[in-house]
Amino acid sequence: MAQRTALIVYAHQSPGSFNAAVRDVAMEELKEQGYRVLVSDLYAMKFRADATRDDITGDLKNSELFQYGEETMHAWLKGNLSDDIVEEQKKVKEAELIIFQFPLYWFSVPAIMKGWMDRVLTQGFAFSLERMYNNGIFKDKKAMLSFTTGATESMFRPDGINGDINVTLWPLQNGTLHFCGFQVLAPQIFWSPAHCPAPVRSMMLEGWRARLKGLLAERPLTFAPCEFFDLTFQGGFLLSQKVKEERESEPYGLTTGHHLGKPLPPDNQLTAQSATESSAGECRRKD
Numbered sequence: 001m002a003q004r005t006a007l008i009v010y011a012h013q014s015p016g017s018f019n020a021a022v023r024d025v026a027m028e029e030l031k032e033q034g035y036r037v038l039v040s041d042l043y044a045m046k047f048r049a050d051a052t053r054d055d056i057t058g059d060l061k062n063s064e065l066f067q068y069g070e071e072t073m074h075a076w077l078k079g080n081l082s083d084d085i086v087e088e089q090k091k092v093k094e095a096e097l098i099i100f101q102f103p104l105y106w107f108s109v110p111a112i113m114k115g116w117m118d119r120v121l122t123q124g125f126a127f128s129l130e131r132m133y134n135n136g137i138f139k140d141k142k143a144m145l146s147f148t149t150g151a152t153e154s155m156f157r158p159d160g161i162n163g164d165i166n167v168t169l170w171p172l173q174n175g176t177l178h179f180c181g182f183q184v185l186a187p188q189i190f191w192s193p194a195h196c197p198a199p200v201r202s203m204m205l206e207g208w209r210a211r212l213k214g215l216l217a218e219r220p221l222t223f224a225p226c227e228f229f230d231l232t233f234q235g236g237f238l239l240s241q242k243v244k245e246e247r248e249s250e251p252y253g254l255t256t257g258h259h260l261g262k263p264l265p266p267d268n269q270l271t272a273q274s275a276t277e278s279s280a281g282e283c284r285r286k287d
Ligand SMILES: Cc1cc2nc3c(=O)[nH]c(=O)nc-3n(C[C@H](O)[C@H](O)[C@H](O)COP(=O)(O)OP(=O)(O)OC[C@H]3O[C@@H](n4cnc5c(N)ncnc54)[C@H](O)[C@@H]3O)c2cc1C
Pocket: 012, 016, 017, 018, 019, 020, 021, 102, 103, 104, 105, 106, 107, 108, 147, 148, 149, 150, 151, 152, 193, 194, 195, 198, 201, 202, 205
């Protein structure tokens, strides 16, 4: 059997950080399970975050009006993307699991990791209008966010000062990872390690190690499948009337984003729903 590959896209400046410790646990545990583990240590690589004309080698399709998305798609087709992007795309292709390891910055990933997403997930390579979400290009791969916070867990509750963490995670988990087709595993959140006693931090790392042992067997998070929508510009890519009617008596919205004006489905972006949860059955991935 071919060796399985995991990729850890890692963004922290300090080898002594808690993020580094979390990354090391993942590397050790996945290697133990027989994985070949690739790490993209973005700061060490001095990975460029800015999406510019320099990402394309050779001539542009339209040098009068530079359009990054169009030009990089064209360059990907022609094999004209810059070496650093090609290298990362090769890793993505090889990996069946990608873990994004980072400290939460401004409710999101650090700029260097956002740059990785902007530059590596090129149109054509990672998505197209025909191949997105549950029909996406990476639908046979799994991806997840693993991150540390400054805030405590209660600060990110729906009644906490920062608001619901499910809302914070929606753009990254739905808008980036699932958009490219990835099956998104529940996030691993290390709440406020800097404010925890050392034994609690050790327990967090051991909890992560234990989770990694069964990670690939976990059910992914639930998103609304493309089949629920009218996938035409004429139809506005809107949820079909039939699905709306079917959902009418449901107490909760479909997902964190597709809330349909109802209360958000609890922890939609934090925990995978079990096979027996009825309202999830309809919107589970079809692949
Ligand atoms: C620009 C910016 C924006 C931010 N935005 C947000 C935000 O929107 N929301 C939010 O919640 N936070 C935010 N933060 C805070 C940030 O998320 C936290 O500072 C970060 O997640 C802490 O993780 P760390 O790895 O840097 O911790 P560190 O400070 O490196 O580590 C925490 C503790 O763990 C210890 N440690 C290291 N290795 C081990 C080990 N092996 N075992 C046990 N202990 C160990 C360290 O010594 C340290 O005491 C922001 C920070 C910045 C700089």
